[in-house]
Amino acid sequence: MYDVSARARAMLAVLLTTFFLGSPAHAQSDKLRANAPDDWLITNATVITVTGETLENTDILVRDGTIDEIGSDLSAPGGTETYDASGMFVMPGIIDAHSHIAVSSVNEATAPVTAEVGVGDVINPYDVNLYRALAGGVTTSHLMHGSANVIGGRNETIKHRYGQTDPDALRMDGAPRTIKFALGENPTRVHGEGNDVVPRTRMGVERVIRDALTKARRYAAEKEAYENGDAPAPPPHSEKMEVLADILAGEVLVQCHSYRADEILMLMQVFDDFGVENFTFHHVNEGFKVAPELAKHNAGASVFSDWWAYKFEVYYSTAYNAAILTDNGVTTSINSDSPELNRHLYHEAAKAQKYGGLTDQEALSLITINPAKQLGIDDRVGSIEVGKDADLAIFDAHPLSVYAVAQRTYVDGVVRFDRENDPDDMRLRLDPEASVESAFDWSETGTRHGRCLQDVGRYSSQGTTFWQSGR
Amino acid sequence: MPIRFFSYLLLLFFIAGPVADAAHGQKRPGRQGTYALTNARIVPVTSSAIENGTVLVRSDTIAALGTDVTVPSDAEVIDASGLTVYPGLFDGGTRLGLVEVGSLDETRDFSEIGELTPQMKALTAVNPNSVNIPVTRVNGVTTVLTAPTGGLFPGTAALIDLHGYTPSQMHQSGVELIVLDFPSTGRRGRWDQRSNEEIEKAAKKAMDKLNETWDEAELYARIDSARAATDRSTQDMEYVPAMNALAGVVKGDMPLLVRASKAADIEAALEWADERGLTDQIVLSGAAEGWRVAEKIADANVPVIAGPVLSVPTRDSDRYDKPYRNAALLHDAGVQVALRTGDAENVRNLPFHAGFAAAYGMSKDDALAAITIEPARIFGVDDRLGSLEVGKQANLFVTDGDPFETKTKVRHLFIQGYKIPMESRHTKLYNEFLNRNPGVQE
Secondary structure (H helix, E strand, O other): OHHHHHHHHHHHHHHHHHHHHOHHHHHHOEOOOOOOOOOEEEEEEEEEOOOOOEEEEEEEEEEOOEEEEEEOOOOOOOOOEEEEOOOOEEEEOEEEEEEOOOEOOOOOOOOOEOOOOEHHHHEOOOOOHHHHHHOOOEEEEEEOOOOOOOEEEEOEEEEOOEOEOOHHHHEOOOOOEEEEEEOOHHHHHHHHHHHOOOOOOHHHHHHHHHHHHHHHHHHHHHHHHHHOOOOOOOOOOOHHHHHHHHHHOOOEEEEEEEOOHHHHHHHHHHHHHHOOOOEEEEEOOOHHHHHHHHHHOOOEEEEOOOOOOOOHHHOOOOOOHHHHHHHOOOOEEEOOOOOOHHHHHHHHHHHHHHOOOOOHHHHHHOOOHHHHHHHOOOOOOOOOOOOOEOOEEEEOOOOOOOOOOEEEEEEOOEEEEEOOOOOOOOOOOOOOOOOOOOOEOOOOOOOOOOOOOOOOHHHOOOOHHHHHHOO | OHHHHHHHHHHHHHHHHHHHHHOOOOOOOOEOOEEEEEEEEEOOOOOOOEEEEEEEEEOOEEEEEEOOOOOOOOOEEEEOOOOEEEEOEEEEEEOOOOEOOOOOHHHEOOOOOOOEOOOOEHHHHOOOOOOHHHHHHOOOEEEEEEOOOOOOEOEEEEEEEOOOOOHHHHEEEEEEEEEEEOOOOOEOOOOOOOOHHHHHHHHHHHHHHHHHHHHHHHHHHHHHHHHHOOOOOOOOOOOOHHHHHHHHHHOOOOOEEEEEOOHHHHHHHHHHHHHOOOHHHEEEEEOOOHHHHHHHHHHHOOOEEEOOOOOOOOOOOOOOOHHHHHHHHHHHOOOOEEEOOOOOOOHHHHHHHHHHHHHOOOOHHHHHHOOOHHHHHHOOOOOOOOOOOOOOEOOEEEEOOOOOOOOOOEEEEEEOOEEOOOOOHHHHHHHHHOOOOOOOOO
16 A cells, blocks of 8 residues: 555656646746746737728637637637737738848858858847837747858748747748748958959859859759669768758748849749749849839849938838839739847838828738748738737737837737837846946948848958948 | 810810929929918917818918908818818927938038038038928928937037028028037947946047037137227138037027937936026927936927937837836926927838827827927917917818828928928829839730
8 A cells, every 4th residue: 555655656646747737847948938828819809810800899809829719799718818919900910021030140251152051050048139029029030141152041930939049939830931032232342342252243143152052953963863773882071062952842932132123034944944932122222223023023022111222232222112112013022131120010001101101901911921821921920810920019009100119019829029018128137247238339331221131341352341231 | 054164174184284384394393472361270279279270371471360251262272171270390400401311421411520520501402302301391380490410419400391403582680599419328229238337438529529529619609709998900800610600609698409318318418407596498309318317408498309209229128118208207207398200211100109108108188389489489489389379370281080090191381381282202202103004924
């Protein structure tokens, strides 16, 4: 008896230990929202679905982090938390297709082709910019390698699960792999001018891409020959070639930093020749000049609303870019490339109404369903539809109004930003060693935008010029 | 007759069109005259809004304004039914006109070599034909302070209207301010990897340099004044350009624009100005952490050109919306506040900086004042600018809605009474490429 009872107690202890070290251990890695519910009933809102009609006085039932029901007078199982969103506007969580926040390094600026690296290896979940973005309704960001290299590193699509301290917990599982390409001034300056290696011109940029893809095609063919028994040995393993071959196989989506119309046409021709489909041009300030060609290739365009003239290749720009692209049938998004713009992409999207008169739905598509399509995640996010992830942003006014203030942001049904209840200091990690917290005073430096060339200065012969002007 | 009329129109189309196009190089010029904006909602800013009123612009001046204005027979009438007239927007801190393409040194004329270059004049480098200027003004911004940067005393800032073919035609009321970039103890960005000690050391060195320079400037000015009062007044002083420029501030003839953003730097700047007897002459610019020391700024009675509003917090621990709320918090503490974008190519976003300030706690009226009458008062030009009043300069714009709302469009624009064409590189590219011809090659 005694023995049995002791054994039972021991087993119970093991079970309890497993329980506390098991599921709560996962919760403990969420420093802000551990055990927060992912079931919600949001009531009486104006629901901007983006892909469908805008619904007045509507409820959304969220269960297990997923949109379960949309309708009026919905009822929820007892105990489900309710948020009365009367007078408020619910829109899909905003998606930033181009960001460099929450990574501890941006550029592997050592060679024109670095497909073997990826920013997924350097995710920094402690970056408070993740939270600041949530406070602007952003739920998904595409963290990109920088623009120093013609073929840069792989990117990572994350959700803003701010509070999670395990970097892997931020990844959006199932999101397609993507890679950064860069055309024009940045790679020619870093490599051609800075280090005296090709490319120094836009001719060189094309050759770097064609040569890399040709090698990758041969690599893939040699591998296939070995697998089919037609060759005695596989090619020596190359991580770089593996990634490039996957681009050719359509498994890695190309996201290409670009500005001028000629280089945009060039890359589309290269991709035609190599059979690469489904790619998106970023920045693409001269996209408006070749909008019909972009539409014909079904290429995406991810633009700034109004940034221009910060370098020569964006001098012949227009803030009407997004509208011209949209009106020509190009799947267009507006991205930030900046922790500052990232916080008010809803306002950046609204500028497409000032510049080109897009409808509410077209303007909001620029920061929701369209970037989702470009990143291959539109089956999960980018609109408010039953079955999609409950990534939602709630504003106190129409989000295209300058007066809109985000009130709550949900990621997978979990409240990750709450204007009413969050304390002032939302940092996850405090450094007891730091004597005085850094205050940033960059306002006169002209460097507050863009991080595409971060980490490059120290490698290049032109040093600080890159810091001060690169995007 | 209809046919003849039609032919006449056709003739106008074929001749006047190309002729008008050929007559200008980069932009269609503005035109002065007598204009009556009728049936308008009028927001004078310094008094309450007027419904169904008329604004009469004659030459460069607002000649009449109100509900009982008689429209003279020679006036060109612009029916502004459903539209609203506002005074031109005023950006209190930019680099507009001093840089054309941000990354190209050849076009960056805002930063001269040297720590002490107060003798450099921004007005000299203002390019009246910069493509950035039409891009900016078609959004309602009519007047900006454009300022140099770099070093301790980078030069003089100039107040300019965004119309004119020479810098002096643009120059507003002769306003210039000596700029002081107060020694900063903040980091210049994420890439600034200096240790706290290195930053402190650099700031201390800059502070010593500032004090040493100011001692010299005071001495220089004293000798100069003494010399002027003697019978040797015809003899020239040794020519020291920097001292010559600073003497204007030392003697109290010229204002000093002090840029500082970190709280400790703002406090240090206020103390420095107090010790030097300059408090009445200084205008604080930037002041990102102004909210932290708002009471002290208010006590010193120093006006602030705050901004950019659209920016990230200076510290990781600060609440995310502090930059949006800074202007409101300063205003609530009793500080006189105007706004700035701190930008060059996107000064056009000034109304959105004000809009965000309004969304996050400033009243809409105060936010509008912060980009119209308040900067005019701070720079001492409120007799000419900043509101719609009879006798004031005709800098105004007409919108189809709230000027802060993103989708609002500006319909008409007047600067110095010139009716400015609503076009810029951006509108021209839109018109050319929206429906490109030829389209895609089949």
